[in-house]
Amino acid sequence: MAAAGGVLVFRLSCLFAAFAAACPLDAGMLFPRESSSRERKELSGLWSFRADMSPSRNQGFLGAWYKQRLAETGPVIDMPVPASYNDITQDPKLRDFIGWVWYERETVVPTRWIADEGTRIVLRVGSAHYYSVVWVNGVKVTEHKGGHLPFEAEIGDVLRKDPTQPCRITIAVNNTLSLDTLPPGSIKHMTDRTKYPDGYFVQSIFFDFFNYAGIHRSVLLYTTPKAYVDDITVVTSFLDNTGLVQYKVSVRGASSAALSVTLMDKNGRCVASSSEPAGVLKVIDVNLWWPYLMHENPGYLYSMEVRLKAADGKSEDVYALPVGIRTVSVTSTQFLINNKPFYFHGVNKHEDSDIRGKGFDWPLVVKDFNLLKWLGANSFRTSHYPYAEEILQMCDRHGIVVIDECPGVGIKDILSFGNASLTHHLVVMDELVRRDKNHPSVVMWSVANEPAAEMPPADFYFKTVIQHTKALDPTRPVTFVTDSNYARDKGAPYVDVICVNSYLSWYHDSGHVELIALQLNTQFENWYGKYKKPIIQSEYGADTVPGLHSDPPVMFTEEYQNIVLKNYHKVFDEKRKQYVIGELIWNFADFMTSQGVLRVVGNKKGVFTRQRQPKAAAFILKERYWRLANDTGRLPPWTKYPCSF
Ligand code: BDP
Secondary structure, eight states: OHHHHHHHHHHHHHHHHHHHHHOOOSSOOOOOOOBTTBOEEEOOEEEEEEEOOSTTSOHHHHTTGGGSOGGGSSOOEEEEESSOSTTTSSOHHHHTOOSEEEEEEEEOOOHHHHHOTTEEEEEEESOEESEEEEEETTEEEEEEEOSSSOEEEEOHHHHHHOTTSOEEEEEEEEOOOOTTSSSOEEEEEOOOTTTSOTTOEEEEESSSSOOOOEEOSOEEEEEEESSEEEEEEEEEEEETTEEEEEEEEEEESOSSEEEEEEEEOTTSOEEEEEOSSEEEEEEETOOOOOOTTSSSSOSOOEEEEEEEEETTSSOEEEEEEEEOOOOEEEOSSOEEETTEEOOEEEEEOOSOBTTTBTOOOHHHHHHHHHHHHHHTOOEEEOTTSOOOHHHHHHHHHHTOEEEEEOSOBOOOSGGGGSHHHHHHHHHHHHHHHHHHTTOTTEEEEEEEESOOTTSTTHHHHHHHHHHHHHHHOTTSOEEEEEOSOTTOOTTGGGOSSEEEEOOBTTTBSTTOGGGHHHHHHHHHHHHHHHHOOOEEEEEOOOOBOTTOOOSSOOTBSHHHHHHHHHHHHHHHHHHTTTTEEEEEESOSBOBOOOOBTTBSSSBOOOSBOTTSOBOHHHHHHHHHHHHHHHHHSOOOGGGOSSOOO
16 A cells, blocks of 8 residues: 555656646746735726727837827727727727727836835736737836736836836737637738728638637736745645645745745645645545535635745745645546546536627626536536636636637638747647646646648647647646547547537538437547547537527527437437547537628527526536436435426
8 A cells, every 4th residue: 555655656746747847938827816925906997998090000109109198199998907899889990900909007006015125016917819018107018929828027127217107007919810820810901992992901710709809807916025936836646535736836036945835624724734845745534626516525625825935034925826636537438537437518618798708707707607507517618718717716616627728729721730830839838738737627638629630731730739738737638629520630649538529410411400310420439439539529509599499490499409409418328338428518608709691690509698598408408417417426415406496
C-alpha cells in the first residue's frame, strides 16, 4: 500500500513537472482576488465611447485620441462596460461596425496606492474583442491580440509620474478578423461601383454567431505588494481516502522570501500545510470534487492559502486559490472522473443575450446555472471560445463539468493553416491553459470546432496544436470537434476523445427524421471502428421557432425539435452501453448570428429561447437528463427522478 502510494506520488510528480515547465508565457494570470494584501477597484459602469467611422478607420491613431480626454477630440456617447457595443444604440452602422472603437474612463486611485512605492498597481481587462491597445494618461501600457482571454499591465510607474492627475484609461479595440486571427475572418472590398459605393467593405466570417465586439468582461485595478505570488499550479490525485495536491508557487519581486501554504477545508480548518514553494500536500479523509448529480455533495472545494513574506519582513502577500481534488482519465470506451465512469449529459452554450451581446452579466449567469440544474445537465462545452472566469468558478462550485474550447472556430480557408495562424493558435492555447489550469470543473481541452480538416496542411497543423496542448497539460484529455463529414478526421489520430457534430434530418435529408437512427448508427460505428476512442455527440439539434406547431411534425416547429431529439436519444441509449460517453445538445439557448437566408433573427436551435424561456424540447431533455442521472450517477434519494422542480 505504501509502495503503491509512492508510485502514485511519483506519477503525479512526473505529470506535474511537465505541466509546470511547459508554459512559455512569462507571467501568471491568477484571477484577481481580494485578500488582506490585495485590493480591487472595479471599473465596470459607464465609459466614454467613440467608433472611428473615418474611411481608413485610422483617425484615432493619426489624431492621437489617447493623448487627451476623448471628449476633446470629438463627440462621445455613453457605453456600458462590460457589454458588446453592437446592440446598445439604434444605429445600424454601429451594430455592424468593423474597425477601431475607442473607450475611455477616468478614475481616482487611492492616495495610499500611489504613496506606497511598495504597491504594484495592475490594470486588468477580463476580455476585449478582438485586438486591444491600452493607454494610461496617454502612455501606452499594453496591447493584446485575441478576445475571450484576459490581459493586464502594471501601471504604478505611469501613475506615480504625476500623482496629481486622475487615472485616465483609454482602450482602443478593433474587431477586424483576418485569415490568421482566431477565429479567422476576412475583409472583402467591394469594387463594382455599379453596386457598391466607394470604399465599401464587409467582413466575412466562417462561424455561426454574431461577431459581437467591445469590452466584454470587467476592467479593474488591483494591487499586490512588490514581492508577490505570481502564479500557482495545482494537480490533484488521491489514493484510497488520502487526497494528494501537488502544487507549485511562482514568486516575483523577491530574491528570497518565506512562504506558507495552508490547505483549508470548507469550514476553514487546516488539513495540510507546507513552507516549500513546491510539494505535495496530503489530505486525510479527503472530500473529493464530484460532478453535479454524481454525488450528494458535488463541487467540494478546499482553499489553498498562500502567504508570502518578503525577506525584509515588511510586506506580506496573501492569495487564496479554490482547489477541488479529483482525477480525470480516459479509456477506449469510458471517461472516468475519480475512477468512476462519467456520462456527459449536457449542453453547448454561447455567451449571448439581448442588448448585452457577449457582455458579462451576473443575472444571466445565475439564471443559466439555475436552468442547467433544472434541466439535470451535468456539463457543457464552451462553444466556441473560452467563457468568463466567473462562469468557470460557478462550475467549480456547482460541479458542472466543462469542455474548455479555444476560439479555433471557422478555420475553413487554406490560408488559415499557415505559420502565422499556427503560431497564434499555440499562444492562445498557452493563454487558455495558464488561465484555466486550476479549475477542477475543466476536464478536457478542445482545440478547434469543425475546421476544414480535409485540407492537406491540417494534419501537421492539428498534430502540432494537440501535442502542444498535451505538453502544456498532461493531466487532461484533449479533443478537437469534427463535423459529420468523415473525411475531416485529420485531428482524430492525436486526440483522446472523438467529438462529433451532426445535424441528421436538418442540413441534409431535411425533414426525414426516419433516417436518423440508421445514419447515426453508421456515424458512431465508423468513428469507433477506425479510432477505438470514446465518442461524444458534441452537437445535434434543429432550429425551432417557439410557438410554431405541426402534427405530423415539420421543420422549425416545436414538435419537429422533439422528434429529432427522441430519435437521437434512442441511438445514444444503445451506444452509451458501448463507447458513447456523452451527448451535448445544440444549443442551450437561441443566439444571435449574422443575417442570412438560413437564420430567422439568429440561430433558433436553443431548447430555451434567447430570453431563457423553455421550448417543448426543454421538457423532453429534462426528463431524459434526470433519468440518465438516476441510471449513471449516485443520486441521494431526495433528488430521484421525477424531481420536485
Ligand atoms: C455547427 C456549428 C455551430 C452552428 C451549428 C448550426 O458547430 O457553431 O451554430 O452548426 O448550424 O456545425 O446550428
